[in-house]
Amino acid sequence: MEQFLSYFLPGLMSGCVYTVIALGFIVVYRTTSVLNFAQGEFFLLGAYGVYFAIAQAGLAAYIGIPLVFIMLGVLGSLIERFTLRPLVGQPILAIILMTLGLSVFFKGVVVLIWSDIILPVPSIFTAGGLKFLGVSLPTQYIWFAGISICISVILYLFFTRFRTGLQMTAVADNTQLAQSCGVSVNRVTAAAWIIACIITGAGGYMLCTITGVYPLMGELGLRSLSVVLAGGMESIAGAMIMGPVIGAIEFVLSGYLDPYVGGGLRDVVAFAVLIVFLVFRPQGLFGWKIIERV
Amino acid sequence: MSIQPCGIFNRNYGQCMAVMRTTPQWITFIAFLILMGVLPLFLDSYILSVINRIAIYIVVAHGLNILTGYTGQISVAQSAFMAVGAFTTGILSTKLGINLWLCMPFAGIVAGLVGILFGIPSFRVKGLYLALISIGAQFIIMYTLLHWKSLTGGVHGISIETLKFGSIEFGGDKSFFYIAVGTACLATYLVKNIVRTRSGRAFIAVRDNDIVAEFMGVNLYLYKVLSFFVGCFFAGIGGWLWACYIGSASIDQYSLIDSVWFLAMVVIGGMGSVLGTIFGVFFVEILREVTNIFGPVIGDAIPYLGMTVATALPLLTLGMIIVVFLIFEPRGLAHRWEIIKNLYRLWPYSR
Numbered sequence: 001m002e003q004f005l006s007y008f009l010p011g012l013m014s015g016c017v018y019t020v021i022a023l024g025f026i027v028v029y030r031t032t033s034v035l036n037f038a039q040g041e042f043f044l045l046g047a048y049g050v051y052f053a054i055a056q057a058g059l060a061a062y063i064g065i066p067l068v069f070i071m072l073g074v075l076g077s078l079i080e081r082f083t084l085r086p087l088v089g090q091p092i093l094a095i096i097l098m099t100l101g102l103s104v105f106f107k108g109v110v111v112l113i114w115s116d117i118i119l120p121v122p123s124i125f126t127a128g129g130l131k132f133l134g135v136s137l138p139t140q141y142i143w144f145a146g147i148s149i150c151i152s153v154i155l156y157l158f159f160t161r162f163r164t165g166l167q168m169t170a171v172a173d174n175t176q177l178a179q180s181c182g183v184s185v186n187r188v189t190a191a192a193w194i195i196a197c198i199i200t201g202a203g204g205y206m207l208c209t210i211t212g213v214y215p216l217m218g219e220l221g222l223r224s225l226s227v228v229l230a231g232g233m234e235s236i237a238g239a240m241i242m243g244p245v246i247g248a249i250e251f252v253l254s255g256y257l258d259p260y261v262g263g264g265l266r267d268v269v270a271f272a273v274l275i276v277f278l279v280f281r282p283q284g285l286f287g288w289k290i291i292e293r294v
Numbered sequence: 295m296s297i298q299p300c301g302i303f304n305r306n307y308g309q310c311m312a313v314m315r316t317t318p319q320w321i322t323f324i325a326f327l328i329l330m331g332v333l334p335l336f337l338d339s340y341i342l343s344v345i346n347r348i349a350i351y352i353v354v355a356h357g358l359n360i361l362t363g364y365t366g367q368i369s370v371a372q373s374a375f376m377a378v379g380a381f382t383t384g385i386l387s388t389k390l391g392i393n394l395w396l397c398m399p400f401a402g403i404v405a406g407l408v409g410i411l412f413g414i415p416s417f418r419v420k421g422l423y424l425a426l427i428s429i430g431a432q433f434i435i436m437y438t439l440l441h442w443k444s445l446t447g448g449v450h451g452i453s454i455e456t457l458k459f460g461s462i463e464f465g466g467d468k469s470f471f472y473i474a475v476g477t478a479c480l481a482t483y484l485v486k487n488i489v490r491t492r493s494g495r496a497f498i499a500v501r502d503n504d505i506v507a508e509f510m511g512v513n514l515y516l517y518k519v520l521s522f523f524v525g526c527f528f529a530g531i532g533g534w535l536w537a538c539y540i541g542s543a544s545i546d547q548y549s550l551i552d553s554v555w556f557l558a559m560v561v562i563g564g565m566g567s568v569l570g571t572i573f574g575v576f577f578v579e580i581l582r583e584v585t586n587i588f589g590p591v592i593g594d595a596i597p598y599l600g601m602t603v604a605t606a607l608p609l610l611t612l613g614m615i616i617v618v619f620l621i622f623e624p625r626g627l628a629h630r631w632e633i634i635k636n637l638y639r640l641w642p643y644s645r
Contacts, residue, residue: 092421105613112606268437271430
């Protein structure tokens with residue numbers, strides 16, 4: 001039981017980071033029906049940006065980190081304006097390939113500036129441990145859980161209470177109707193991209209304070225796609241619940257099975273979950289749209 | 295619809311369907327074959343290695359073109375299926391001692407069967423969701439190949455002996471040229487004809503409107519599975535070629551980015567066009583060669599950037615090219631080629 005808990009609890013908490021990254025996917029998908037595969041690179045840019053601001057440029061954390069996230073938001077809105085808006089009305093493959101191309105491009109940018117070595121990201125979270133139910137938990141994980149719950153709750157309120165959030169839901173539901181009711185679709189879309197990029201960058205920063213950052217981390221960002229799918233492509237509550245669940249599944253499975261399969265199971269469990277969900281329940285647990293079924 | 299020169303009349307269905315219609319077309323075709331026969335005698339091995347790689351990638355991209363371009367099933371896992379072909383070759387030839395030539399169909403068939411396995415969800419979902427499944431497939435296949443050490447050798451891979459025919463060894467770039475280009479020509483011939491058959495028309499119908507296709511008697515499941523099989527079969531053959539070419543099956547060359555390269559080739563060339571795929575492969579591969587050459591040069595010129603330019607430049611250019619093509623030429627090089635051809639044929643009456 002103790003062994004199980006020692007896998008289960010850290011998994012549950014580190015899964016909260018998946019929730020944060022998944023929320024980045026969800027905000028864009030809800031509003032524009034674009035699943036942004038370049039999200040993995042925003043995840044990288046968040047971590048690298050903080051590394052640059054604090055370790056290289058020498059800014060204080062409370063100036064550097066907000067500055068990085070503002071820059072990420074600006075970048076997100078530029079990308080939306082100049083690469084994805086021209087593709088409105090194009091087939092889905094064009095949009096998928098566009099975001100994949102952007103992800104390759106930003107990976108190139110990251111490699112160009114910071115090379116492909118592992119860099120330690122300066123952490124603002126207090127190090128240390130905590131005993132809970134006989135399991136020692138790093139304090140960072142508790143921070144992650146807290147921050148991700150905060151972000152989820154804020155986003156949930158934003159989408160249900162605030163004007164812009166409601167407009168995003170309207171645009172997602174029926175773009176033409178929203179536009180004819182006076183919602184500026186362009187502005188709302190840009191807002192969605194800004195929010196998504198900032199959230200994803202924050203998630204990337206959190207995860208990379210533990211592992212350090214290197215260009216391949218971007219592909220690990222794609223793992224949270226399974227959280228998006230399992231929770232439902234549009235559901236914030238779904239991501240909140242499924243993030244920790246999938247994190248726990250990853251840790252528990254890899255904890256018990258890694259000795260038998262030669263390690264590294266954590267990297268693929270999420271993708272297996274993704275495929276299982278797509279086959280048996282494509283709309284996820286809490287999705288509100290009826291998925292195009294064949 | 296291509297425009298034929300004056301004096302070409304369709305007297306029967308055979309003539310109407312024929313690929314080669316005019317004497318100049320036949321002359322160019324035969325000249326091309328002769329040129330391919332004698333080319334290795336003149337070129338140095340660097341250019342031959344580039345051509346070999348292009349030829350191998352043409353085979354793989356043809357498969358993806360059938361799957362994504364003609365049938366409309368998006369796949370971002372083509373390089374993983376190529377890896378399946380390569381490792382099948384390695385396992386069969388070293389563990390079971392099967393002749394390398396006999397491994398070729400097996401490599402294709404095993405890759406095709408794995409493709410069907412990951413294509414089965416296409417019965418239930420399509421579009422974006424299928425793309426997600428293929429990304430999952432990419433990671434799961436590569437994980438399996440990396441961690442099933444007793445079978446695949448893990449990170450070290452499997453080394454494969456040189457391809458032999460009688461006493462002729464196809465080892466170097468010069469002799470392998472004939473294998474690679476020959477297979478590429480054969481694959482082009484096959485694809486060109488597959489899309490003209492009943493199955494090919496069914497693929498196109500599934501892509502354009504699956505409900506109508508089903509209504510008109512196209513068995514949706516059968517043709518989707520068939521399309522996955524054919525697409526991944528070509529990837530497997532490409533994997534066989536690549537494994538024989540570099541003499542080993544290893545997991546380095548088959549990452550997600552390589553799959554994105556293949557998808558980019560098909561889209562840049564023009565979806566659903568055999569000629570376009572060839573254009574796309576040439577364009578992307580030559581671009582990659584150019585960046586490989588210029589990367590170190592720029593790195594020398596601007597020491598501040600250092601040697602990372604060499605790794606970053608291909609990624610930057612590929613990403614940039616995808617973005618530019620999708621915005622400015624979404625129908626690909628094949629479409630541009632048609633415009634140029636018509637311009638030339640109708641001159642001086644073209645615009």
